[in-house]
Amino acid sequence: VGPPVFTSDKLYDDQPPTGVVTGLAWTQMGGTTMYVESVLEAPLLPTSQQSFKRTGMLGEVMKESTVIAYTFAKMFVASHFPDNRFFDHARIHMHCPEGATPKDGPSAGVTISTSLLSLALNRVVDPGYAMTGEITVTGRILRIGGLREKTVAAKRAGAKTVFFPAGNLADWEALPENIKEGIEGVPCNFYSDIFNRCFAGVSQEEGNKVW
Amino acid sequence: VGPPVFTSDKLYDDQPPTGVVTGLAWTQMGGTTMYVESVLEAPLLPTSQQSFKRTGMLGEVMKESTVIAYTFAKMFVASHFPDNRFFDHARIHMHCPEGATPKDGPSAGVTISTSLLSLALNRVVDPGYAMTGEITVTGRILRIGGLREKTVAAKRAGAKTVFFPAGNLADWEALPENIKEGIEGVPCNFYSDIFNRCFAGVSQEEGNKVW
């Protein structure tokens, strides 16, 4: 039932590496998945200085989104896992495939934040999770556009859960049942609504000790 | 009575974090709330160097406003709370949601100053307060445009008090009673007129010891 899963919409067939998160974008051709990948570009050493590099043909608004997500992720770790030294020393490279496609807009904020936290906590994010939402530096999640097209794209890529801003709840409720069938929608006001699902098993002790 | 509160105009339902202040902007579509959020982007350590990052698609005039507000806030703390070392070591990231909306003009000066002082004094600003006004480096508050539209927006977002420049007093007095009903207007000549309300309970001892 439902449209078939096109492999072109799935970047990783099985379990993705840490730092990889499925985002959702709206384009003139409809919705599409937009993966965010974060990796260390150098081994994590006590002497290395933090840095943050971004690639993927990102526009001005999306570049600012990465700066916002980076600040948010650092302070989220500092307040929840104060002994986790990851961001002090991590030289991070974040990339959004596909490299030839220009990307812009603020709605990848939650995806970028989750990608950075996946690295910082060394935890894989369930590839069945897809997400969209602007994030503020305090972790508030703001409305986005194109929820219908994004949900279709999430389903086509095999996602079973879509995280979206609570400000889009009316849009979600207005979606036809056949689109929502087989997919769980999770409205989110604050980033903690995403964190508590994506990183459910991370105890404070584990998050503190991982790096 | 009056228009209903649209949640889309309220960024935080309950108590916002420190560093979050409700500003007011004028757009071609009318007035709107424009929040300013300031957070630390790194834990406050005796060894860390001050820095100040800004995001939110800010235009040239508004970028200068942030520089003016930063200078003003630093010297206000230095003269009123000389033992408060916050700004010496704080790595601050100030953001104006929503990230895709270009913003400009000088009238967020008082909002930015208040956001920075909220962080420096570790005090939440009453979310019922909304404000607009250009600030100079000495703390003088200068006239702004669009007070009528901004007041309507403040009310729609549930504000109960609007701080505006004393230079706009004639504009305030010319507002129809039905707009002003249920909202207190506070004309301000100097930043101290705002400070004494927003941070009323902060004793010199407390402000000195907070960081």
Next chain:
Amino acid sequence: VGPPVFTSDKLYDDQPPTGVVTGLAWTQMGGTTMYVESVLEAPLLPTSQQSFKRTGMLGEVMKESTVIAYTFAKMFVASHFPDNRFFDHARIHMHCPEGATPKDGPSAGVTISTSLLSLALNRVVDPGYAMTGEITVTGRILRIGGLREKTVAAKRAGAKTVFFPAGNLADWEALPENIKEGIEGVPCNFYSDIFNRCFAGVSQEEGNKVW
């Protein structure tokens, strides 16, 4: 007699802080006051390094004027008050309200110089003084345009003395008596002509010891 004082043209009702000086500008709408404010952006410490930040939507010529005035003020203090260490350690932020109005031209040179010297000597400048004139790095004061409109603006803002370049003396003498009535004009060849009035009471001992 004469036009009334419009409060919108007066930035400070009573005694302004040190570093605030009333300048005069010519615009397509006529003359206007243009205040220059200089403040310390950090407490003056023996270990702090000098710096000079400028805001207020300044054009290229006016930015150079601030550099010229900064050099002139530093050397004026070095030669007249050799023990005054202010500029060695002062982190100065100079701002020209109003922040949304682009400003340019060389005629604020004397105003900027006076603003910096007011800080360096910790002396308030009489708010009844208004001034206009290009300055060179040696302190020579050069002709400016729009003296008539500037004088009208100075009077409207409540000034009682206008300092202008001696090169504009013919312009001053050609002004109708009703414009000059109640206002003293001081033609200036060198900055000392302004200094000796604005900082008349500063003895060498006092200037040396203030910081």
